[in-house]
Amino acid sequence: MSEVWQLAIILIALVGGLVAGLASPAALFFFALLTTYLFGLVDISSALVGFTNNGLITLILLVLAAIALEKTSLLARLSQMIGNSSLPMTLAKLGVSTALLSSFTNNTAVVASLIGVVRRNQTHAPAKLLLPLNYAAILGGTLTLIGTSTNLIVNSFVENANLKPLGFFEFTLVGIVLVVSGIVLLMLIANTLPDRRVDTAEESLPYLLEAHVADTSALVGKSVVDNRLRALKKLYLVELERSGIRICPVPPQLVLQAGDVLRFSGAVESVELLHQFDGLEWFGKQQAKGQNLVEAVLSPASKLVGTSLKDARFREEYDAAVMAIRRGHLPLKGGLGDIELQPGDVLLITPGDSFSTNPRLTTDFAAISGLDLSVRLDSKRSNLVLFGFAITILASIANILPLAKGLVLLLLGLLAIGAVNMTEIKRRFPIELVVIVGSALGLANLMLETGLADVMAQGMLGVLNGYGYFAAFVGIYFVTLILTELITNNAAAALSFPVAYAVAVNYGLDPRPFIMAVVFGASASFISPYSYQTNLMVFNAGNYKFSDFVRLGLPMSVLYSAVVISVVPIVFPFK
Template sequence: MNGSMMITLTVLALASAMFISGKVRSDLVAIGALIVLMLFDILTPAEALSGFSNSVVIMMVGLFVVGGGIFQTGLAKMVSSKMLQLAGTNETRMLIMIMVVTAVIGAFVSNTGTIAVMMPIVVSLAMSAKTNPGRLLMPLAFASSLGGMLTLIGTPPNLVIQEVLQEAGYEGVSFFTFTPIGLVSIVVGVAALLFLRRFLPKNEQDDDNPCNGRSIQELAQQYRLAQNLYRVQVGPLSPIHSKTLHELEIPSRYALNVIEIRRKISAKNQFFKTINQEVARSNTVIQEEDIMYVHGPFERVQAFAEDFDLTLLDHQVPENKQSSNAERYATEDVGIAEVLLTPTSSLIHRLIKESGFREKYRVNILGIHRKDQYLLHNLKEEKIRFGDAMLVQGAWKDIALLANEPDVVVVGQPIEESRKVTMDNKAPIAAGIMLLMVLLLITNFIPAVASVMIAAVLMIVFRCVRSMEDGYKTINWESVVLIGGMIPMSIAIEKTGAAALLSEGMVSLLGDYGPLVLLAGVYFTTSILTLFISNTACAVLLAPIALAAALQLGVSPYPFLFAVSVGASMCFASPFSTPPNALVMSAGRYRFSHYIKVGLPLQIVMGIVMVAVLPLFFQF
């Protein structure tokens, strides 16, 4: 063993120990390992940085943006709600359904592409079912790898052994030759994870930031907004046509508050925004077909509608109605928030109508929470008292500006809340982009990395992700740096001869004990190596060795080559061994120890089962 090999293995061992301890950030460990390997001239600077130009890393960046688009358009929520109807909130049924669906997709789409499609849906499903996403995301990642064994194109190692067999003069494998092995893998994987899930993060409340404030739905329910919001539409004969809200004096005459106007702007393409939403201001001019959102008692809204020949679009809402109708108050442009005033504010003891909230801050006050009371009507004549919590509605950008005022405290984070409001009108576009990406990945018409990057760019161009800045925010840079930093480690392992030494030594050691023991040796050697080098590189390295060992024993090479393919693909014990494992790490809030507790037993169990069943499918 030469010095370079010793240094490489030592760096690998130290990095693994730090990953397991979790005391140092994983991306910092990966970069530190790279620096050490460069300092000892084991890797050139170009080799050390090659991980960041690797197609897998670039794909990961694109997939985060694609996932952001699927989330922000509400597509994930729509699909997850359908899945929720099928599985209910039972965690066992959800886990089984997610793994089976993911495995089927993984049979035709790369495991990274499968995660891109499924991860936003699964996170949304978990949130809807009030389940910790960490309970489902690791099974999702593992299922994408299990599904790769169902078909010839499911994972690159399958194609590697196909090529090795054909070059050696043997008959290649067909598209579905792998299917029986894949089915066994999925059954074993699902059964094992139903037992091993006890080691996944528990369903605990997220108390990281207790000052985030209440959600939009909670605020709407708390202030009983559903019982006080009505819509009236302006007809062609209405006398309020072309008048400003200031001229109409609706608050003083009817004790009502007009909070929003929705106006049709285009009907040409239903995929794009057709309704303009704006907060009602004193200078807002009413136009024909405008829909006015009016806040106040039903009787007064009815009188207002009759006096001005308006069409009342809603009936009276019963008090026991549970729906909060929060979606009427919060869209991608407009939202609600709770605000407090500091003791030194000049607005304290002023009447609402004199506060200038609408004129100065461009927001409407919908209600006041004072001690145990909620004041919702005739607010203009109310004096603001210290300790009052006021529910305001306005454009998200105006609420965010209000938060910058020194005398005003906005409970929660308006910009963060605005990002939670989905752009449902863009969901068909996001679905089309996702379908295009899947078709490109299946057909291999262009390289996989190009397919993902095209999808990511289209998500931004068609505003499925709100802006380029939001696109950058969807990317988890820790995962990107972790994978980019660890990929060159495999170069060092191969370059120093450590991989060849381990693989050849293991096979030569076990060759005298019969084909079954040698098969186990090939499988577990592959399984260990794939923790540190990519599954494709692992298969390329070990497939010729497995073929030569089988020929030396005078037995069929098929079970040995399939052992290489399966062993290279079934890698669960490390977060950086496969892109899916890394992709779910941040969203599931996993530590390295979670992969050891759940992934390592699964990897061992899978190995034992595969060594037992491979000779049944492919005779020695």
């Protein structure tokens, strides 16, 4: 079997594994690279050369330096954009601010820092703001080279192909058109999103909490209503289990017995209401020692998916106890420890001492909030961080200092002033991203060296059957967009770049517009809640349904695509 077909089979298996979610993207990419080595397609030194790529090192340094940026007051100031203005005006202010901030810091940090503020807003329904906020952050990532990890990853491929590196503001003209048109569209159609602020307990307060009545509890021998279990603010008794028999709804006059299991539906802040009942042992109580609670969103690739807390031995494996579970707007029933977990489930956790250093957190959870909520830099160090970051970026733009070298100096400075520490760096080190990018660079090189990329390019040109290079450009963009919705943005960029480059070479054209088709196509994560990390975060926080993403994401994707297809060839001519 020729090298081309061997590599093709490996890549088909890789894509199949990514779509099916058989393992984390990092594990699948590394296994694919390892397989090419075992098949003799590449030697060990060539296989690992991608892990020392300058673009990858820059990306790692940027992620680590951003740890300090997240602890400044900059993100908190965005909350001032949510006031008493009309919905369109609020969306305009929030959208512009979010887009500008996400153009040079982590999208996940921007969205995570604002979710709580948006949900507490009394003027507008969170469902009308959270999804637009997420889309504004995605659009903002297209403004600069460091706006999203995808841009830096593509730049790694560009440098690896011995092409001129992408400039810091090379994306900006197209990005500005995308941001402006996207925010205008959000102002016009965001009001069509349903208001999820409903009155029914099961939908508006969807966390499932569980407690059992101890033998010595003062609740024993008294009815539900006499124990005032019907009069709890934002906490509703939805089910009682006795001797394996579930009673739902619970009659007000039912007398409680020792060993009864009570299940409540309630808001996060309602957990502390359970403290007032003597002898009521709630799930996770023994783990709770006054620490901040943590909300963790289950990743689609998590090993916890399809299993229960009991079967997964969650407490032992993570040094943490799950106090409650939330699944979007859907009410949950049954034992807390027996519920079969699904992607996107939000777990309310009381963490132990070693929880935050568990290496499985990055693979099992798409987002974790609460770990650093109490950490904020004082104004002096906050200003030093912002000044240092600005100087580093300006020095890179002015070609005074390479970005990677500037970020090394910045990171050393952040360590010196205590803005970050080695524990944070070890915990936040983007090992998954390193494995994906390093492996993807090796696979991309093989696609070009073996001729597979050229075969795929010829196949695309054959399908287009003489429609010209513009049709090929459009084809590359839509292939990348579809892959982004199916297998995440970074993986889509890794697989699309070699084909885009080969198509440009076949036509004898400047590769830039085809590279930009990959860059912008890989950022078009609008329709599926599972295609991008922040999509999954707001999916749960806003009680959205899949149809809500289609309602807002499909028009956004159409507009975004129209802008890219029409503006990129103007800014980046083919010849």
